[in-house]
Amino acid sequence: MPGSLHSAERAQLVRDFLRQQELRAWIAWRPDELIMLSGYATFWGASVLLYLADSDPVLFIPVLEPRDHIPAGLIVREYPWGDLKCSDPFAVLTEGVRSETKKAGVAPGQVGMLRSAARTSLPIQAAEQIPLPESFCETFSALAAQPDPKKENAFLNLYLQKTPEEVRAIRLANHVAGIGVQSFRDSVSPSISEAEVAAAVETAIQKQIGQDGIFYARGWAMVQSGPNSADSGRFNRSSGRRLQNGDLVVLELATCVNGYWSDLTRMEAVGELKPQLAELLRVVSEGQQAAIAMVQPGVAAGEVDAAARDVIARHGLSEYFTHHTGHHVGFRYHDPGFGLMPGRTEKLAPGMVVTIEPGAYVPEYGGGARIEDDVLVTDSGNEILSRESRTAVS
Amino acid sequence: MPGSLHSAERAQLVRDFLRQQELRAWIAWRPDELIMLSGYATFWGASVLLYLADSDPVLFIPVLEPRDHIPAGLIVREYPWGDLKCSDPFAVLTEGVRSETKKAGVAPGQVGMLRSAARTSLPIQAAEQIPLPESFCETFSALAAQPDPKKENAFLNLYLQKTPEEVRAIRLANHVAGIGVQSFRDSVSPSISEAEVAAAVETAIQKQIGQDGIFYARGWAMVQSGPNSADSGRFNRSSGRRLQNGDLVVLELATCVNGYWSDLTRMEAVGELKPQLAELLRVVSEGQQAAIAMVQPGVAAGEVDAAARDVIARHGLSEYFTHHTGHHVGFRYHDPGFGLMPGRTEKLAPGMVVTIEPGAYVPEYGGGARIEDDVLVTDSGNEILSRESRTAVS
Numbered sequence: 001m002p003g004s005l006h007s008a009e010r011a012q013l014v015r016d017f018l019r020q021q022e023l024r025a026w027i028a029w030r031p032d033e034l035i036m037l038s039g040y041a042t043f044w045g046a047s048v049l050l051y052l053a054d055s056d057p058v059l060f061i062p063v064l065e066p067r068d069h070i071p072a073g074l075i076v077r078e079y080p081w082g083d084l085k086c087s088d089p090f091a092v093l094t095e096g097v098r099s100e101t102k103k104a105g106v107a108p109g110q111v112g113m114l115r116s117a118a119r120t121s122l123p124i125q126a127a128e129q130i131p132l133p134e135s136f137c138e139t140f141s142a143l144a145a146q147p148d149p150k151k152e153n154a155f156l157n158l159y160l161q162k163t164p165e166e167v168r169a170i171r172l173a174n175h176v177a178g179i180g181v182q183s184f185r186d187s188v189s190p191s192i193s194e195a196e197v198a199a200a201v202e203t204a205i206q207k208q209i210g211q212d213g214i215f216y217a218r219g220w221a222m223v224q225s226g227p228n229s230a231d232s233g234r235f236n237r238s239s240g241r242r243l244q245n246g247d248l249v250v251l252e253l254a255t256c257v258n259g260y261w262s263d264l265t266r267m268e269a270v271g272e273l274k275p276q277l278a279e280l281l282r283v284v285s286e287g288q289q290a291a292i293a294m295v296q297p298g299v300a301a302g303e304v305d306a307a308a309r310d311v312i313a314r315h316g317l318s319e320y321f322t323h324h325t326g327h328h329v330g331f332r333y334h335d336p337g338f339g340l341m342p343g344r345t346e347k348l349a350p351g352m353v354v355t356i357e358p359g360a361y362v363p364e365y366g367g368g369a370r371i372e373d374d375v376l377v378t379d380s381g382n383e384i385l386s387r388e389s390r391t392a393v394s
Numbered sequence: 395m396p397g398s399l400h401s402a403e404r405a406q407l408v409r410d411f412l413r414q415q416e417l418r419a420w421i422a423w424r425p426d427e428l429i430m431l432s433g434y435a436t437f438w439g440a441s442v443l444l445y446l447a448d449s450d451p452v453l454f455i456p457v458l459e460p461r462d463h464i465p466a467g468l469i470v471r472e473y474p475w476g477d478l479k480c481s482d483p484f485a486v487l488t489e490g491v492r493s494e495t496k497k498a499g500v501a502p503g504q505v506g507m508l509r510s511a512a513r514t515s516l517p518i519q520a521a522e523q524i525p526l527p528e529s530f531c532e533t534f535s536a537l538a539a540q541p542d543p544k545k546e547n548a549f550l551n552l553y554l555q556k557t558p559e560e561v562r563a564i565r566l567a568n569h570v571a572g573i574g575v576q577s578f579r580d581s582v583s584p585s586i587s588e589a590e591v592a593a594a595v596e597t598a599i600q601k602q603i604g605q606d607g608i609f610y611a612r613g614w615a616m617v618q619s620g621p622n623s624a625d626s627g628r629f630n631r632s633s634g635r636r637l638q639n640g641d642l643v644v645l646e647l648a649t650c651v652n653g654y655w656s657d658l659t660r661m662e663a664v665g666e667l668k669p670q671l672a673e674l675l676r677v678v679s680e681g682q683q684a685a686i687a688m689v690q691p692g693v694a695a696g697e698v699d700a701a702a703r704d705v706i707a708r709h710g711l712s713e714y715f716t717h718h719t720g721h722h723v724g725f726r727y728h729d730p731g732f733g734l735m736p737g738r739t740e741k742l743a744p745g746m747v748v749t750i751e752p753g754a755y756v757p758e759y760g761g762g763a764r765i766e767d768d769v770l771v772t773d774s775g776n777e778i779l780s781r782e783s784r785t786a787v788s
């Protein structure tokens with residue numbers, strides 16, 4: 001329902017941030033900034049949100065943008081992107097933002113913004129990177145203060161804590177992802193190709209559009225089987241390889257629903273596993289459970305990582321667990337913020353949502369395994385948001 | 395086959411460009427730059443290609459990158475992105491590029507680069523925007539000359555002409571897209587949802603992985619039916635709406651195969667169309683055929699546009715054709731370069747590949763239509779690269 005995600009809690013967090021940083025406005029344009037600040041899922045990725053400390057946020061959208069899912073509480077202004085008669089739509093956009101900041105009595109030195117879209121989420125039109133032009137950051141920089149790493153980091157900290165409405169949206173993304181996982185479990189069998197399994201998962205996800213207030217659902221499923229699963233700690237890419245009895249099969253799955261993200265990894269076996277591979281899967285599963293058991297307020301990120309790493313080391317597989325144990329998730333496939341990795345001292349707090357995803361990849365065994373869930377830190381412990389797609393092992 | 399796409403023709407074009415612009419190197423990092431310069435489809439989107447005027451290009455890849463499809467003829471250097479033990483992989487990358495330019499005796503003032511990823515293509519890991527960090531352009535800017543719009547435009551002109559090897563790759567993308575279109579034609583029937591049709595198209599495309607040297611194939615299918623088709627000139631998004639008899643159905647389809655792109659639009663009808671909608675489809679089809687007939691060397695972009703626009707105007711639908719007639723395509727969903735739109739005087743030349751995609755969207759009729767093909771300019775006229783997925787009408 002339009003507007004239902006633009007919560008009072010989030011507005012309070014943003015206004016507190018602005019006050020603490022002595023800012024009176026923020027110019028947001030990255031797709032995940034827009035979701036985080038306002039619950040608005042940009043279609044074209046060409047929208048700009050002027051978030052003001054003392055009045056309602058103003059959303060600038062291209063005239064081509066669909067308007068049926070813009071949250072309530074945003075003042076909407078159109079600019080003529082996609083209009084054949086306008087040769088410089090971004091000049092109109094810039095002038096609009098300038099005019100609104102001026103009207104609000106805000107000086108450029110009181111306006112913050114981020115200047116890079118690196119690793120941010122995709123808009124609903126997900127077949128290319130966002131279209132804000134070469135000169136965008138330079139042009140907008142004139143409307144904002146000089147880059148200030150302290151303020152930028154403080155802004156990125158806004159991603160860490162999810163409000164109850166946002167948790168509901170991330171829960172829905174995990175529910176839809178779980179429907180994809182069911183399709184994975186149903187598809188895995190000898191002679192189907194990795195790419196065919198991936199297509200089945202993505203289909204199950206996309207078909208949810210139209211259900212339960214879902215206006216957008218897309219999955220990116222990456223399936224690796226047998227020897228390919230041993231690469232799944234380095235990259236995730238479905239090939240034409242056909243599954244065989246005895247394979248371990250990894251599903252890495254990014255899912256976006258209405259602009260909110262789930263990030264899961266699930267495992268299946270084709271027929272009977274060799275003892276080494278069965279043991280590998282058990283060890284990773286035990287490591288993941290140990291890490292999840294550590295997730296609660298006040299625990300340091302490095303302690304959660306160590307819980308998984310210790311289990312895997314105890315079974316002699318230490319060198320095969322080559323990556324972090326987890327990261328924040330929800331506003332994008334990989335949210336910014338501290339990793340759950342060795343030595344990190346930042347503490348978990350209620351409202352955080354993190355992935356827990358230890359793995360071990362052993363070419364000599366002919367396989368690799370990772371299990372990944374999205375876990376909410378609650379007041380008293382944690383809740384696995386992706387629990388419906390878990391089995392006892394994976 | 396690795397290396398087969400890194401052609402002598404392309405190398406000659408790039409070296410001619412460097413000489414004419416008095417540059418001795420180019421730092422490329424956007425996914426479509428990498429494809430265009432070397433035929434290399436980046437997996438993570440974290441690779442940098444140092445293209446040198448006087449020696450072999452050097453490709454910097456993260457240690458996590460798959461190496462099975464890196465074209466021959468590139469010197470490959472790894473950097474430790476994704477390695478838990480390295481806290482600043484991009485510093486290692488930067489130092490590597492600096493060292494190679496120095497070794498080649500090239501000064502920063504002789505190095506060109508583009509500084510924005512806006513609207514560029516996605517890497518194979520297509521679930522987020524590319525990961526080069528906030529500071530990437532600033533850091534690399536120290537290795538390159540000051541931004542120079544004249545040189546940047548000259549570089550973008552390299553996208554316009556496709557070599558025979560590149561045309562073969564774009565033809566393959568259109569062949570795979572055509573398999574998706576067949577699935578669209580087979581799926582359209584009463585009561586299936588738009589999203590379900592879109593999922594069927596994307597599945598057909600992804601299943602081609604493993605065939606004919608295809609290591610990567612992904613489609614982004616967007617289906618709009620009945621009244622939703624009237625929005626298809628503004629945006630393309632599949633909803634949960636179920637198809638009904640009498641609907642016009644639009645398929646907008648982006649397809650990437652091994653890093654090369656096809657961009658198509660196809661139409662279907664569910665049962666019998668009302669006379670107005672049938673006429674709308676006929677007019678758009680006639681307009682598209684008129685524009686395609688104009689595609690040949692020496693014809694101005696505006697003349698191709700006018701051919702379609704005149705047909706649509708003659709039938710009184712002028713105001714409903716709200717966008718350009720086409721754009722360049724192949725290295726990304728929308729290549730840079732001149733549009734086929736009113737008033738553009740740039741001339742078509744052999745080796746260019748352009749979309750021809752007039753449309754008309756008439757809410758009063760309850761529908762909209764667009765037909766889009768990818769057309770190669772040949773020495774004597776043109777060739778429709780997407781012809782296998784055309785019918786007599788659409």
